[in-house]
Amino acid sequence: MQTMISAAEIQKRVDEVAAEITKVYGDQPITIVGVLTGCLVFLADLIRRLEMPLRIALVQASSYRGTSTTSGQLKVQDDLLPDLRGKHLLILDDILDTGQTLHYMVGHMHKLGAASVRVAVLLRKVGRQKIPLDPDFFGFEIPDAFVVGYGLDYDDEYRNLPYIGILGGVVDP
Numbered sequence: 063m064q065t066m067i068s069a070a071e072i073q074k075r076v077d078e079v080a081a082e083i084t085k086v087y088g089d090q091p092i093t094i095v096g097v098l099t100g101c102l103v104f105l106a107d108l109i110r111r112l113e114m115p116l117r118i119a120l121v122q123a124s125s126y127r128g129t130s131t132t133s134g135q136l137k138v139q140d141d142l143l144p145d146l147r148g149k150h151l152l153i154l155d156d157i158l159d160t161g162q163t164l165h166y167m168v169g170h171m172h173k174l175g176a177a178s179v180r181v182a183v184l185l186r187k188v189g190r191q192k193i194p195l196d197p198d199f200f201g202f203e204i205p206d207a208f209v210v211g212y213g214l215d216y217d218d219e220y221r222n223l224p225y226i227g228i229l230g231g232v233v234d235p
C-alpha cells in the first residue's frame with residue numbers, strides 16, 4: 063500500500079482543524095453530525111480536541127456499493143438522528159468527492175430545522191466535484207485517486223489503517 067498521508071501528518075492536521083473549529087464556534091454548544099461509516103476515525107480523533115459543549119448525531123449515507131466505482135445512487139438512513147431543531151450543526155465526513163453526499167446533507171439538515179449548518183471533511187479530492195460546495199473546514203486536498211485508511215474503505219476493508227493509502231491499481235475513472 064502506497065502511503066499518501068502519514069499517520070503523523072494526519073494527527074498534526076487534525077490538531078489544526080480542531081483549532082480552526084474552536085476559533086469559529088468558541089464556547090457555542092454544537093452537534094457533530096457524523097456521516098457513517100467513513101467519518102468514524104476522524105470523528106473520534108477530532109472530538110477529543112474540542113472543548114465546547116458537544117453532542118454527537120449519526121447518519122448513514124452510501125453512494126459506493128462495495129467497490130471504488132460510484133453507483134451514483136445516494137442512500138441515506140437518518141433514523142438514528144435526534145431532534146436537531148435549533149441546533150448548530152457541524153456535518154463531518156471523511157471525503158468530499160463529487161459533493162453529492164454533503165450537498166444533500168446540508169439541505170436535509172436545514173429542512174430538519176437546524177439553526178446553522180457547517181461542514182468539515184478530512185479530505186477534499188481535487189477535480190472531481192460536480193456540485194459546488196465549499197467545506198468550512200478540511201484537512202487535506204488530494205489528487206484524484208481512490209484512497210483508503212483512517213475510516214475510508216474499499217469493500218469495507220482498510221478503515222483501521224492509521225494513515226491514508228492509495229490502493230494499488232484501483233483509481234477512480
Ligand code: XMP
Pocket residue numbers: 097100125126155156157158159160161162163164207208209210214215216
Ligand atoms: P461524494 O461523491 O458524494 O462522495 O462527494 C462522498 C462519499 O464517497 C465515498 N468516497 C470514497 N471512499 N475512498 C473511499 O474509501 C475514496 O477515494 C472515496 N471517494 C469517495 C466516501 O464514502 C464519501 O463519504
